[in-house]
Each structure stands twice: as structure tokens, then as C-alpha cells.
Amino acid sequence: MNLDLKNQTAVIVGAARGIGLAIARAFxxxxxxxxxxxxxxVVAESAQSLANASGIVGDVTNFDAMxxxxxxxxxxDHLVFAVGVGxxxxxxxxxxxxxxxxxRVMAINVQGAVNVVHAFTPNFLQxxxxxxxxxxxxxxxxxxxTDPPYSASKAALINFMQCAAKDLAPYHVRVxxxxxxxxxxxxxxxxxAAWNVMQPADKxxxxxxxxxxxxxxxxxxGQWQTPEEMAAMAVYLASTHGRNITGQCVNVDGxxxxxx
Numbered sequence: 271m272n273l274d275l276k277n278q279t280a281v282i283v284g285a286a287r288g289i290g291l292a293i294a295r296a297f298x299x300x301x302x303x304x305x306x307x308x309x310x311x312v313v314a315e316s317a318q319s320l321a322n323a324s325g326i327v328g329d330v331t332n333f334d335a336m337x338x339x340x341x342x343x344x345x346x347d348h349l350v351f352a353v354g355v356g357x358x359x360x361x362x363x364x365x366x367x368x369x370x371x372x373x374r375v376m377a378i379n380v381q382g383a384v385n386v387v388h389a390f391t392p393n394f395l396q397x398x399x400x401x402x403x404x405x406x407x408x409x410x411x412x413x414x415x416t417d418p419p420y421s422a423s424k425a426a427l428i429n430f431m432q433c434a435a436k437d438l439a440p441y442h443v444r445v446x447x448x449x450x451x452x453x454x455x456x457x458x459x460x461x462x463a464a465w466n467v468m469q470p471a472d473k474x475x476x477x478x479x480x481x482x483x484x485x486x487x488x489x490x491x492g493q494w495q496t497p498e499e500m501a502a503m504a505v506y507l508a509s510t511h512g513r514n515i516t517g518q519c520v521n522v523d524g525x526x527x528x529x530x
Contacts, residue, residue: 271511273300273505273506273508273509273510273511274509274510275297275300275301275302275348275505275508275509276300276301276302277301277302277303278302278303278347278348279302279303279304279305279343279345279346279347279348280294280297280302280303280304280305280346280347280348280349280350280508281304281305281307281339281343281346281348281349281350281390282294282297282304282305282306282307282350282352283307283308283328283330283349283350283351283352283353283386284307284308284330284351284352284353284354284405285306285307285308285313285316285317285325285350285352286306286308286310286312286313286316287310287312287316287456288352288455288456288457288497289352289405289450289453289455289497289500289501290306290308290350290352290353290405291306291316291497292496292497292498292500292501293350293352293497293500293501293504293505294306294316294317294320294323295319295320295501296498296501296502296504296505297348297504297505297508298320298321298322298323300505301322302322302347302348303322303323304317304320304322304323304324305323305324305325305326305339305343306320306323306324306325306326307325307326307327307328307339308325308327308328309327309328309329309330310327311327313325313326313327314327326339326342330351330353330378330382330383330385330386331377331378331381331382331385332385333385333388333389336385336386336388336389336390337389339389340389340390340392340393343390343393344393345393345397346390346393346394346397346400347397347399347400347401347508348400348401348402348403348508349386349387349390349394349400349401349402349403350402350403350404350405350504351382351383351386351387351402351403351404351405352405353378353379353382353383353386353405354378354379354405354407354420354424354457355374355375355378355379355420355457356375356417356419356420356457356460356461356464357371357372357374357375357417357418357419357420357464358371358460358464359371359417359464360416360417360461360464360465360467360468361415361416361417361418361419361420362415362416363415364415364418366468367418367419371419372419372422375419375420375423376419376422376423376426379420379423379424379426379427380423380426380427380430383404383427383430384430387402387404387430387434390402391438394438394441394443395441395443397443398441398442398443399441399442399443400442400443400444401443401444401445401446401507401508401512402434402438402443402444402445402446403445403446403447403448403504403507403508404427404428404430404431404445404446404447404448405447405448405450405500406424406427406428406431406447406448406449406519407420407421407424407449407450408449408450408451408521408523408526408527409421409424410422410423410424410425410426410427410428410449411425411428411449411519411521411527412527413425416461416465417461417464424449427447428447428449428519431445431446431447431517431519432517435516435517436517439516439517444507444512444513444515444516445516445517446507446512446515446516446517446518446519446520447518447519447520448500448503448504448507448520448522449519449520449521449522449523449527450495450500450522450523451489451495451521451522451523451524451526451527452481452484452485452488452489452494452495452523452524452526453494453495453496453497453500454481454494454496455497458481459477462477462480462481465480466480481494485524488526489523489524489525489526490524490525490526491524491525492524493524495522495523495524499522500522503520503522507520
């Protein structure tokens with residue numbers, strides 16, 4: 271399938287590793303010019319592993335920094351926000367957490383996305399074409415008890431996506447959210463670590479055992495999802511094949527959350 275992305279420019283924010291890096295790699299494989307953005311300086315090394323790619327260090331919580339990144343990029347055909355953090359604690363029940371555990375998660379996952387989208391919006395308004403993709407989570411659709419701040423932040427991200435999709439539609443700019451399910455990432459492993467530390471010695475589990483049990487309980491297809499699968503959907507949504515897809519929350523989750 272020809273995705274017709276050759277020579278277009280994709281900016282992937284949160285691309286130093288994990289799902290963001292996989293998405294950057296997929297765009298590069300389709301012949302797009304890729305700009306990787308991350309607060310971690312390793313993003314420069316990640317960019318060097320791809321063809322026709324560059325890396326920029328920038329913190330999404332700093333709006334001025336994001337505006338500078340947008341100015342550096344000039345032409346942008348596709349923007350992906352792939353940043354996400356959790357509270358670092360196991361949030362069931364929610365009073366295991368403190369209100370003070372919430373602000374950092376919201377500042378990065380929600381305000382960070384707002385900063386990035388606002389910073390790049392002038393580029394898209396001028397071009398009058400393009401796509402934006404916000405990486406959310408199935409947790410944002412179900413009120414996940416695992417980490418309430420993370421769950422709430424992703425719900426807010428989905429809602430903001432819908433607002434942006436409506437506002438940008440007259441400019442032929444499409445905005446969607448991609449919701450992964452169970453993916454082996456540092457964030458997923460941190461959830462296990464927070465859960466494991468709270469368990470008595472006889473209840474502790476190795477990561478693969480814990481995740482395997484959870485997958486069998488909540489994922490009808492009974493298997494992991496991968497960063498590469500998220501990347502495949504991301505480039506499809508950016509392509510001409512997705513030209514009538516906007517304002518949508520697309521799940522790649524093995525059936526974790528089903529809608530009609």
C-alpha cells in the first residue's frame with residue numbers, strides 16, 4: 271500500500287524511545303523527513319539511527335521552547351504528540367495517592383500536549399493541510415484504577431483532540447487520538463513496579479508474569495500490542511487513506527475496549 275508520505279515532514283514529539291521512536295521510524299521508512307523532539311538529549315542519537323532525520327531537545331512543559339521548535343521546523347505536514355508519564359505509584363484505591371501526585375502528570379500529559387499543538391498550529395493554518403495525532407490510552411476511556419492521574423490526563427487529551435479536530439477541520443487539518451492497550455514500554459513497567467512494591471512477599475510477581483496475567487484477564491485477543499503496531503496505525507492515519515478520519519479515538523488494544 272502506497273501511503274504517499276515521501277518527502278513530507280513529520281514532527282514526532284516524545285521520540286527518544288518507545289512508541290514515539292517507533293512512529294518516527296515508520297515515517298522515515300515511508301520516505302518522510304522526520305524531526306524527533308524530546309527532553310532527553312538521547313533524542314539526537316535516536317535521530318541518527320534513521321534516514322533523513324534530525325533531533326531537537328525540548329521540554330513540552332515549556333511553551334516558548336515548543337514555539338522555537340515549531341519555528342525551526344517551518345514546514346510541517348504531520349505532528350505526533352507521543353509524550354506520557356504516570357504518577358509512579360499504584361493508584362488503587364485512589365486514596366493510595368495524594369493530590370500532590372496529580373499536577374506533574376497533568377502538566378506533562380495535558381498541558382504539554384496543549385503547548386505543542388498551540389505552538390504548531392500557525393504552521394498548519396498557513397499550510398491549510400496536514401494531520402495531528404495525539405497518543406492517548408485506553409485508560410482514558412475506562413477510568414482505569416491503576417493510575418487515576420494518568421487515566422484522567424488521557425481522558426482530557428482525548429477531549430482536547432476532539433476540540434482541535436472541530437476547529438481545524440475548515441483548514442483541512444485532521445486531528446485524531448491513538449489509544450494503545452498493553453504495550454511493553456518503560457511506562458508499563460513502572461506500573462508493574464509500583465504495584466509489586468505494595469505486595470506481600472508471597473504475592474510479588476515478575477513483570478512478564480504480572481503482565482501476562484493482566485493480558486489474559488482484560489485483552490480478548492490475549493496478546494501484547496507492540497510499538498510497531500502503533501506506528502503502522504499512525505502512518506496510515508497521516509496518509510491519504512485517512513483523509514476522512516478526524517476527531518476519532520482509534521484503539522489498537524487487542525479488544526481491551528470495544529465501541530459500537
